[in-house]
Amino acid sequence: MSSITESAICLRCWDYSETSQTVSLLTRGHGMLRGIAKGAKRPRSAFSGGFDPLTSGQLVAIIKPGRELALLTAWHLQEVHRALRQNLAANRAALYMADLTHRMLTDQDPHPEVFDALSNALKRCGLSGESARALLVFQWQILEACGYRPELQHDVITGEPLDESVEAVGFSPIHGGTVADTGEHDRWRVRPATITLLRSLASGSAVEDVDSVDRANRLLACYTRELLGDEPPAMRWAFPDLVPAVRFPAS
Numbered sequence: 001m002s003s004i005t006e007s008a009i010c011l012r013c014w015d016y017s018e019t020s021q022t023v024s025l026l027t028r029g030h031g032m033l034r035g036i037a038k039g040a041k042r043p044r045s046a047f048s049g050g051f052d053p054l055t056s057g058q059l060v061a062i063i064k065p066g067r068e069l070a071l072l073t074a075w076h077l078q079e080v081h082r083a084l085r086q087n088l089a090a091n092r093a094a095l096y097m098a099d100l101t102h103r104m105l106t107d108q109d110p111h112p113e114v115f116d117a118l119s120n121a122l123k124r125c126g127l128s129g130e131s132a133r134a135l136l137v138f139q140w141q142i143l144e145a146c147g148y149r150p151e152l153q154h155d156v157i158t159g160e161p162l163d164e165s166v167e168a169v170g171f172s173p174i175h176g177g178t179v180a181d182t183g184e185h186d187r188w189r190v191r192p193a194t195i196t197l198l199r200s201l202a203s204g205s206a207v208e209d210v211d212s213v214d215r216a217n218r219l220l221a222c223y224t225r226e227l228l229g230d231e232p233p234a235m236r237w238a239f240p241d242l243v244p245a246v247r248f249p250a251s
Helices: 090-102 111-127 129-145 190-202 210-228 233-238
Strands: 001-014 020-028 031-038 056-062 070-079 171-173 178-179 188-190
Touching: 001 090, 001 111, 020 111, 031 056, 090 111, 090 129, 090 210, 090 233, 111 129, 129 190, 129 210, 171 190, 188 190, 188 210, 190 210, 210 233
Parallel strands: 031 070
Antiparallel strands: 001 020, 001 056, 020 031, 056 070, 171 178, 171 188
């Protein structure tokens, strides 16, 4: 049994009773943590009035080996991110990022880079007109952190350079990167401008083209959906008109 004090972001929470909550949080040093906060909703509790999704704070918890839920003993609220509750696009993007984090990471597997990425993305989402770019950067960063960074520099199957003078290139979710646009069933058609923008993002350059940002966001969302094997509910909130998933036969 060990007690920890950690920076954390609340991803999900459920009412356990009239006064208690079960919570799913991303901590910086211990990764995903699920726990129960007894008496969290009592007015004079040690939980700042209870947990809410997309809020950040300092968590105190007791982790017992073999127990599915940690015992949460205190929550000191630090960031409410009010702008995420005042702008629909920002709210949907933020909820999708939280849902994606919940699904991509496993319990108590630390990914401090994902914590920092999500923290920065939530703050950036609160800025006017920044939610789409914040979402794109976060999608890229979590894919990279989990070992699924797409290969964009050449044909991922043949290793040959791509012909970028054509109208479209291919992207294979099965192979995790760009391929020739041959029309085969295992690839999607993608504009070269979208791939160019993602390369700029990978190199740390600013991404400005609004249309390309939207297309790149959708491409990464579809790729993530294939990796997960299903569609997170919050993905549809962020991308209401996203094309339905296509099930690829096993290679």
